[in-house]
Amino acid sequence: MQTNNTPQNIAIIGAGASALFVSIILAKKGFHVTLFEKNPKAGKKLLATGNGKCNITNKNLSLNYFFSSNPSFIKYSIENFGYKEFLTLCEEIGLNLVTNENGKTYPASLQASSVVDVLYNEALFLGAKFSFDSKVENIDFKEKAHIISGDKTYKFDKVILATGSIAMEKLGGCSSGYELAEKFGHNIIKPSPSLVQLTSNDKEIHTLSGVKSEANVTLLVDNKPQKTLFGDLLFTNYGVSGNTILDLSREANMAILNFQKVDIVVDIFPTLDKNKLLALLEKKKKILSGKDKNSLLLSLINGKLIPFIYKKAKIDSKKYFIDNLDKKDLQALTYTLKSIKIPIDGSKGFDSAEVVAGGVNVDEVDNKTMESKKQKGLYFCGEVLDVDGACGGYNLHWAWASAFSLASNMK
Ligand SMILES: Cc1cc2nc3c(=O)[nH]c(=O)nc-3n(C[C@H](O)[C@H](O)[C@H](O)COP(=O)(O)OP(=O)(O)OC[C@H]3O[C@@H](n4cnc5c(N)ncnc54)[C@H](O)[C@@H]3O)c2cc1C
Structure with a gap:
């Protein structure tokens, strides 16, 4: 829970997998969250996952299935929020899952759309606000964080970049998150297509x-x-x-x-x-x-x-x-x-790749709070970071686990 009486306002850039998840946990803790999404709807990429069935996580989670230029960055999130912790949280929000003999886990409906619906409805229920067709072009930190989208500027206490990677432009993939991070002095580990x-x-x-x-x-x-x-x-x-x-x-x-x-x-x-x-x-x-x-x-x-x-x-x-x-x-x-x-x-290439290897250099991000070491009040979760996983539900698990680390440690 927040320590003071006035709830902090948090801007989340993106309304994909990690953004929806982080918004739910933060809203539960009493934060006021607003998600800015350039697409007209939430979770466009999530809808296409697992051939429309959404391989949401894997029972056989282990650090061996995750990759980064600095693998030690991943350890805290995955050890702290594994398969069991994810299942418990899904149960709490009414998301039923099934796991096959290989450990691959899906929504019981075998429909990725039901994952998007459950997460989106839960976020709305908890008071999250969504601004669709709103590409964030710039962020400025003065006393507060200024979010610039179109001709409007919005003020927030903290900002989360949950902008994903450049994989599959047609599903929302873009380099926007890297460019926004670079403005604060972050280095980008050169992206290359993976799972392609x-x-x-x-x-x-x-x-x-x-x-x-x-x-x-x-x-x-x-x-x-x-x-x-x-x-x-x-x-x-x-x-x-x-x-x-x-x-x-x-x-x-x-x-x-x-x-x-x-x-x-x-x-x-x-x-x-x-x-x-x-x-x-x-x-x-x-x-x-x-x-x-x-x-x-x-x-x-x-x-x-x-x-x-x-x-x-x-x-x-x-x-x-x-x-x-x-x-x-x-x-x-x-x-x-x-x-x-x-x-x-x-x-x-990137247009056919499920994920990207590379992204925001994790040496410049706190592995527990996910806060930037370059800019106070700026946070990251999901694939925008230099973390990716093997085929089998590991990439989505990174989206959930990094969002959980961020939200559970935010004060
Ligand atoms: C075809 C396909 C199948 C896949 N299948 C699986 C699978 O079965 N299992 C698995 O584990 N992983 C799978 N993946 C990978 C998985 O989808 C991603 O790793 C995951 O969605 C990353 O979550 P994210 O929140 O970081 O980014 P995303 O889910 O991509 O969300 C980022 C969002 O940010 C928005 N955005 C970006 N920049 C801005 C901006 N400046 N302003 C406003 N909005 C912005 C984007 O439009 C997007 O909606 C698949 C990927 C693809 C492409």
């Missing part, structure tokens, strides 16, 4: 568009393996997509920004090691003697991949029958099936 599809200039990859596989995907930077993930991989007419790619995209894009060479290596047979796969091909070769060579891989892999694998394995195209394949050919096929190397030259 990767592009490849290998034209043969484009011909595989539509092929889906469950694979081990390894990210190579300057030919050195960085990380291997198992999961969905989708070949597209520009490169690669799927959960594995989205989760590798952060490191891939950062390496590309540093002018490093980036490749991915795909093992489309993760369940069999090289020896077992070779033995399987040798056995199948004997059984299918007399048939054409494509029948060797038919039913083992997606049919569209077969000519591609023969070409990549450099099998002589004149070898038509399975019996023409010698031991070396089978070894080359095995090697190719276990390690398709795809050069990566970029990503689909």
Whole structure:
């Protein structure tokens, strides 16, 4: 609760995930909150989350799923406001959730719109005021904070920048928060797209568009393996997509920004090691003697991949029958099936990225109160900060947890 009798007036810039959440906790504590949102409605990006179902958090929360140039900044918020604390708060505001076997948690309705409705209605119920179609262009701190939107100036005691990142402009993503923060001397860690599809200039990859596989995907930077993930991989007419790619995209894009060479290596047979796969091909070769060579891989892999694998394995195209394949050919096929190397030259960019790596330098922000160390009375929460998460509800959890730290420590 506030210590003096006159409630403090708090301006929140944005009416997205973290803004709605911080407004509810502050209003409960007796603060007067006003949200300025440039869009005509609250939570436009939130509506698009989790393919419209909103993967709101994850039961398997751990610091390993969050990233920043200074990871120690994240610790307090996530340890203080984890999965259980979030569930308790959701129950208090009537937001029912379901958690699947992977820990991914959604509203029970499986509708992102119900998350926006519950949060927005709760904020209104607690007295929060909303100013839509109101882009905040400037903030000035004199005795009080002056918020400048259009031709109007409003005075507040404190200001929270909950402006999100530049990911997906069509959903409200913009650089406005970074620019407002820079005016107070904040440094911006260069944003790069994350949780985004990767592009490849290998034209043969484009011909595989539509092929889906469950694979081990390894990210190579300057030919050195960085990380291997198992999961969905989708070949597209520009490169690669799927959960594995989205989760590798952060490191891939950062390496590309540093002018490093980036490749991915795909093992489309993760369940069999090289020896077992070779033995399987040798056995199948004997059984299918007399048939054409494509029948060797038919039913083992997606049919569209077969000519591609023969070409990549450099099998002589004149070898038509399975019996023409010698031991070396089978070894080359095995090697190719276990390690398709795809050069990566970029990503689909900020317009396709779910989140951004980078943002306001967290060394310049208090990790408990979320107050700027550069400007008293200025606060941050959500993705505008240099914090992002893996796929699976972690980015929204950062929005909730950072908002909770801010609001619970505000005096
Ligand atoms: C397609 C998609 C799917 C996603 N799915 C998931 C998911 O399932 N799970 C998950 O955890 N994360 C998901 N994310 C990420 C998640 O949506 C974001 O991390 C989260 O919304 C960030 O919350 P925020 O409050 O920081 O910013 P936002 O929710 O983006 O809100 C910021 C708001 O500020 C407003 N604004 C900005 N500047 C100004 C200004 N100057 N004046 C007034 N208003 C301003 C913007 O219009 C916006 O409404 C997804 C993202 C996308 C794009």
